[in-house]
Amino acid sequence: MNKYRSVVKLLKKYNQEQVLAFYNTLPKEEKELLLDQVLNIDFEKLISLYNEFQKDVSYTDAVITPLEHVEETKLSSYIKSKYVKKGEEIIENGGLAVITLAGGQGTRLGLSLPKGFFEVETNPKKSLFQIQCETLQIANIKYNTVIHWYIMTSPDNDSITKVYFEDKKYFGYGKENVTFFKQDTLPVLDFNSKLILDKAYKVKEVSNGNGDVFSSLQRYGLIEDMEKKGIKYVFIGGIDNILLKTVDPLFIGLCDIGNCKVASKTITKNENEKDEWVFARRDGKPSIVSSKRITKEMEDKKDENGKYLYKEINILAHLFSIDSLKLCANIDLPYHLAEKKNDYLNDEGVKIMPKSPNTYKYEQFIFDVFPYFDNILLLSVKREREFAPIKSFTGIHTPERALELYLNERRNSIKG
Ligand code: UTP
Numbered sequence: 001m002n003k004y005r006s007v008v009k010l011l012k013k014y015n016q017e018q019v020l021a022f023y024n025t026l027p028k029e030e031k032e033l034l035l036d037q038v039l040n041i042d043f044e045k046l047i048s049l050y051n052e053f054q055k056d057v058s059y060t061d062a063v064i065t066p067l068e069h070v071e072e073t074k075l076s077s078y079i080k081s082k083y084v085k086k087g088e089e090i091i092e093n094g095g096l097a098v099i100t101l102a103g104g105q106g107t108r109l110g111l112s113l114p115k116g117f118f119e120v121e122t123n124p125k126k127s128l129f130q131i132q133c134e135t136l137q138i139a140n141i142k143y144n145t146v147i148h149w150y151i152m153t154s155p156d157n158d159s160i161t162k163v164y165f166e167d168k169k170y171f172g173y174g175k176e177n178v179t180f181f182k183q184d185t186l187p188v189l190d191f192n193s194k195l196i197l198d199k200a201y202k203v204k205e206v207s208n209g210n211g212d213v214f215s216s217l218q219r220y221g222l223i224e225d226m227e228k229k230g231i232k233y234v235f236i237g238g239i240d241n242i243l244l245k246t247v248d249p250l251f252i253g254l255c256d257i258g259n260c261k262v263a264s265k266t267i268t269k270n271e272n273e274k275d276e277w278v279f280a281r282r283d284g285k286p287s288i289v290s291s292k293r294i295t296k297e298m299e300d301k302k303d304e305n306g307k308y309l310y311k312e313i314n315i316l317a318h319l320f321s322i323d324s325l326k327l328c329a330n331i332d333l334p335y336h337l338a339e340k341k342n343d344y345l346n347d348e349g350v351k352i353m354p355k356s357p358n359t360y361k362y363e364q365f366i367f368d369v370f371p372y373f374d375n376i377l378l379l380s381v382k383r384e385r386e387f388a389p390i391k392s393f394t395g396i397h398t399p400e401r402a403l404e405l406y407l408n409e410r411r412n413s414i415k416g
Pocket residue numbers: 101102103104105106107108109115152183207208209210237238239240316340363391
């Protein structure tokens with residue numbers, strides 16, 4: 001059967017014939033691109049995701065118990081210095097790499113360029129990429145090393161991000177010290193379970209969540225590359241937290257001496273974060289659980305030292321040993337559903353930017369690997385020192401608020 005007829009048959013089977021709305025008007029090469037893309041879509045997977053999320057899957061039967069955490073502020077300077085020393089040793093010996101997750105769409109900010117290009121109103125202005133780069137440069141000087149910087153992009157923003165780094169001369173970091181790798185995508189579905197068009201010859205596909213970092217690292221052979229470089233731990237964090245502490249010897253030392261393969265930084269939930277998922281054990285395994293599973297009684301529960309048991313939340317600041325990365329790369333992670341704004345071509349071929357979410361996006365998250373480990377180290381840190389994310393122009397994670405936190409932290413660290 002010829003390619004076109006196979007595609008028509010496939011689209012008919014899954015009720016998606018709208019994908020060919022402009023096919024007859026396309027030049028030959030674009031026709032080919034569209035046909036090839038459709039043949040590569042895993043329709044069964046999409047349908048099962050769509051159907052799965054019509055049911056409520058919130059682990060309602062699971063037993064929830066506390067997951068112990070270390071509070072940074074409660075560690076004595078004597079204890080701290082032992083861990084810091086170990087962490088410093090690892091960094092100085094080239095044992096740390098940093099991965100920046102920059103494959104997201106940034107739909108809440110509604111920018112036309114990748115989120116990492118977003119300029120914060122420091123004086124002079126600095127992009128999110130530049131801010132992360134400077135944190136690494138300061139650490140390189142302090143520890144007399146060069147920390148290899150891995151950046152995860154998406155098929156949508158990969159080339160433009162590389163051009164941007166060329167233009168900025170890699171902010172002086174050295175092209176040889178930066179490795180880009182692309183994550184995977186999945187088509188989005190509109191609320192009637194239909195595929196939408198990004199271009200007349202292209203079905204809209206978007207990045208499939210930051211949990212794809214593990215299989216993408218594996219696909220690019222980067223875990224072996226890290227091993228060859230002598231890297232022992234990899235810090236993974238988001239692009240949008242301008243106080244992200246990518247290089248923290250205490251965190252690394254605690255993880256290493258504690259013999260943990262995975263560690264995660266947390267902050268203690270506040271009034272604005274009622275709906276945030278919290279760290280806990282689900283059926284005995286480290287997890288992040290929905291706030292719906294935490295009763296008022298659990299929320300108020302403290303241990304014998306007065307520490308809240310169910311209030312630690314995720315700030316997307318994780319540490320993985322190389323061994324654990326290998327394991328994670330082979331985990332078949334579940335998907336989470338998000339309703340997102342995605343532009344599309346309407347029936348007249350006009351690009352429409354919706355004002356409210358119009359599509360279902362399916363995403364894998366890093367935290368779903370946690371239950372595969374018996375223990376993970378949680379380090380609860382001071383929010384004002386390490387958490388200033390930029391997510392949206394309204395709400396609590398605005399650029400203005402993040403800048404205020406960033407400048408405060410800079411002033412405080414200068415004061416010591
Ligand atoms: P967010 O969950 O804030 O998503 O990502 P986002 O795509 O940046 O923004 P919205 O939700 O569409 O407004 C947290 C971090 O994970 C990365 C983002 O780049 C950010 O650093 N991420 C997210 C990826 O690398 N890939 C993804 O598929 C999703």
